[in-house]
Amino acid sequence: MKPGRNRPTINQVAAAAGVTKSSVSRAFTRPEMLSAETVRKIFAAAEQLGYVPNHTARALSTGRHGNIALIVPDVANPFFPPLIRAAQWEADRSDYCVFLGNSDEKPEQEDKLIGRFGGQVEGFVLVSSRLSDAQIVEHATRRPVVLINRDVEGIPRILIDSATGVTEAVAHLAALGHRKLVYVGGPHGSWSNKQRRGAVRRAAKELGLEVSVISNEFAAFESGRRITASVLATGATAAIAFDDLTAQGMLAELADMGVSVPGEFAIVGCDDVLGAATYPSLTTVSNRSVEAGKAALTLLLDILQNHAIRDVRYVLNTNLVIRKTTGPAKHAPR
Amino acid sequence: MKPGRNRPTINQVAAAAGVTKSSVSRAFTRPEMLSAETVRKIFAAAEQLGYVPNHTARALSTGRHGNIALIVPDVANPFFPPLIRAAQWEADRSDYCVFLGNSDEKPEQEDKLIGRFGGQVEGFVLVSSRLSDAQIVEHATRRPVVLINRDVEGIPRILIDSATGVTEAVAHLAALGHRKLVYVGGPHGSWSNKQRRGAVRRAAKELGLEVSVISNEFAAFESGRRITASVLATGATAAIAFDDLTAQGMLAELADMGVSVPGEFAIVGCDDVLGAATYPSLTTVSNRSVEAGKAALTLLLDILQNHAIRDVRYVLNTNLVIRKTTGPAKHAPR
DNA sequence: GCTTGACATGCAACCGGTTGCATTAAATAG
DNA sequence: CTATTTAATGCAACCGGTTGCATGTCAAGC
Structure with missing residues (x-):
């Protein structure tokens, strides 16, 4: 019934150093309480035996597990x-x-x-x-x-707060002359999704842009591909996607459809998880x-x-x- | 100096149930040792007090932390x-x-x-x-x-064993008529890198293909972009990259250079971490x-x-x- | 009716540390 | 030289469980 390995215990170190376990304990936790000489002896003994304080025992008595x-x-x-x-x-x-x-x-x-x-x-x-x-x-x-x-x-x-970045995105698109855009949503219960959608709507209203929202419960590359057709069907010239993966899926689908980006359609992602690793590299909202x-x-x-x-x-x-x-x-x- | 929260201990449960802590302990670890009646009493008391065995204490005496x-x-x-x-x-x-x-x-x-x-x-x-x-x-x-x-x-x-997949990749390229290829390496100390490079060389030799190796210590998208020019300079018509990220970087660089893939140059990745999420979607070796x-x-x-x-x-x-x-x-x- | 088990439970040591308090020795004060 | 601090170390309880062994009970066996 020996539990772990046969690692040396505090008692063995104490015996080897000719002190009690209290002192050994203190040597490791509050050495300033002990004389320099004693500390040295204890460390020497510990070193020699390969002693390492038992984390579990320590946690039990201190309540701190680290x-x-x-x-x-x-x-x-x-x-x-x-x-x-x-x-x-x-x-x-x-x-x-x-x-x-x-x-x-x-x-x-x-x-x-x-x-x-x-x-x-x-x-x-x-x-x-x-x-x-x-x-x-x-x-x-x-x-x-x-x-x-x-x-x-x-x-x-x-x-x-992705709202700030999303607001910038809308402004950026407006400045480029886009008048109609789409927000491609994410998971229903997501706090971030609510926040982003809200920000797009607010910023668009402010700037007099038209916005439609397409929901897309399962944000991912494949679903991004799937909803692309309906995104184009709205007649918008730019889209802001809930996340980069969705945007990446749309990018691939558009390439397949022969729609050039950003020439014929503009896309903004969110979360910057892909870095510059898409082609063309994705304009997106930073994540932090x-x-x-x-x-x-x-x-x-x-x-x-x-x-x-x-x-x-x-x-x-x-x-x-x-x-x-x-x-x-x-x-x-x- | 009270450590954690004031969670009930085994002793309190014992007192409440009118037994000793041994029995409480057994009720939770080997209930078959106790009479059904006692176990019931103990669980009732534990439930009422909201008792949960202390993981740390248990670990200390058993040596098992889970x-x-x-x-x-x-x-x-x-x-x-x-x-x-x-x-x-x-x-x-x-x-x-x-x-x-x-x-x-x-x-x-x-x-x-x-x-x-x-x-x-x-x-x-x-x-x-x-x-x-x-x-x-x-x-x-x-x-x-x-x-x-x-x-x-x-x-x-x-x-x-990525060797099997890599070997298939070489065969695949050979079957497509490629005669000269490049292996774009990865981290120096990596076991996988050694394995893949070896497999490419072996398979190529077997099939009479020519292989050059370009090393690229820091496998990533950006470094993939950087080494692309030297890859083309070898005169090869296809490359097998240490990983998908490198391959993806090359893909982007080739697109920028106006080299069409797979029309003018073929690329195979490794590890299939990107799924179909590149454009064009990447031929790669599965990861497992x-x-x-x-x-x-x-x-x-x-x-x-x-x-x-x-x-x-x-x-x-x-x-x-x-x-x-x-x-x-x-x-x-x- | 007394012995023998089987079963249920209690007792106490143990896991390996930490720490409040007591004790002792050395240093400083008076 | 004795009284008082102060610094270093030991003692023993404690953290919250687990477990080998002892004890007690009750029923079956002879």
Whole structure:
């Protein structure tokens, strides 16, 4: 019934160094309490035995595990990996370990993961959470929670405001002479989708442009291809898509149809997940997901250290990244 | 100095149910040892108090934490996310939690992460590890390790054999009349790169084709663009790229140069991470990363349960996915 | 009716650390 | 030279479970 490996314990180090385990413990946690000489002896003994403090035992008595959990709807969605990496990097700098959870866009799954992680993390970062406000608030009473792209009052949150970028996009298209445009939507429940659609409508109204909306529940390359025909059917000369993948699908379909971009039709994506990697390279709205991941972690770690939960609402503005899928409207009135 | 939240402990449940903590413990771990009546009482009390066994305490006494760590070189490389998701899914089915580590392609970082995770995981999955064989073997003596895309004798490993797909690709190009081709390489230390380059050379020799190799340490869209001119300069009529991103960059550059694909030049990618999302859609070698992630976890969990470390070497073959970037050679000899 | 098990539960040690308080020795003060 | 701090270390309880062994109960066996 020997559990882990036969790693040396604090007692063995204590014996080897001729002190008690209290001193060994202190040598590793608050060496300034001990005489330099004792610390040296203990480290020497520890070194020689290859001693490493047992993380679990430490967590049990201190209540601090040095872990946090990051839960995303879908790891494979290109929007998340850079965010995950940034969060990891930031956690790493403070010696925290990161549990990653994939909710698969399902609230039950997300809830289950939070429960499973709950016992061994100090806090959570929920990205684009699919839970209800009530559930989020509930979980936040147990452990610190920081949200990304979800706006729940009282819970610290980082919001990527694509509205600013989308508004710029509309202005950009207007300036190029476009008078009629289409917004190609995304998932129904998505906070971002609502935000973007709203921004397009508002900006278009402001500038006197005509807007139609085409919904497209399942945002992806293939669905982008599929809705292209109906987009053209509206008679618009430009489209703003919910995300880059949709835009990329439209790009491919238009190429197949022989419609030149941006010559005959202009396209703007959203989230800049593809960088310049489309052809022509896509004009899109920047994402800031890296900053969001970093900020969420900084915030969470800060909360963990200061034990003060502040009601933070941190908004990251986006902007338009002009590349090569937008140009003067075909029949620009001049 | 109260650590976590004031969650109820096993003692409180015991008191409420009028038994000792041993019985409560057993009710949750081996209920068949107790009378049905007692179990009922205990569950009722636990339910009422909202008791959940403390994961950390349990881990301390049993040595089982129910965690595993997954370390990848770069979360944001599109090859990994599907693998990560698959691994997670599989871990989840067995109630395991997954720590994700990002080595940033750096051996030191990978080593550091393994150390940090070491205390609280039962095993590791190292994907495309950048560590030396010796280091891997060393770590494997402490905890079970399963490798993906790294071939170290004695360590259970899942290998995605892109050689089969690459060989098919060469044959495909040969059948289309190409006589001279280029292999555009990838990271120097990469096992996959070596494997692919070798396969191209072997297959080409077999079929009497001429091959030149262009190295391109930093595989990515931009570098793909950059090396395109030198690729054309070789006089080849087709290229096989280390990965899809490189191929995609070449595609963009060729379009800019006015070289039509596949009319004037043929391109084959590797890893199929872009699906059909390029234009023209990319002919590439399938990846199997999802199966690899799943298999690695199944294998690791199996090892953890049976305490038997077997020397498994599980090879997943790949195949060519023909799409639209390959066609007859420009001056096919007929 | 007494022995023998089988079954259910309790007791107490243990997992490997941390930490408040007590103790001791050395340093400073008076 | 004794009284008082101060610094270094030890003692033992605690974190919240798990588990080998002892104990007690009740029913079947002879």
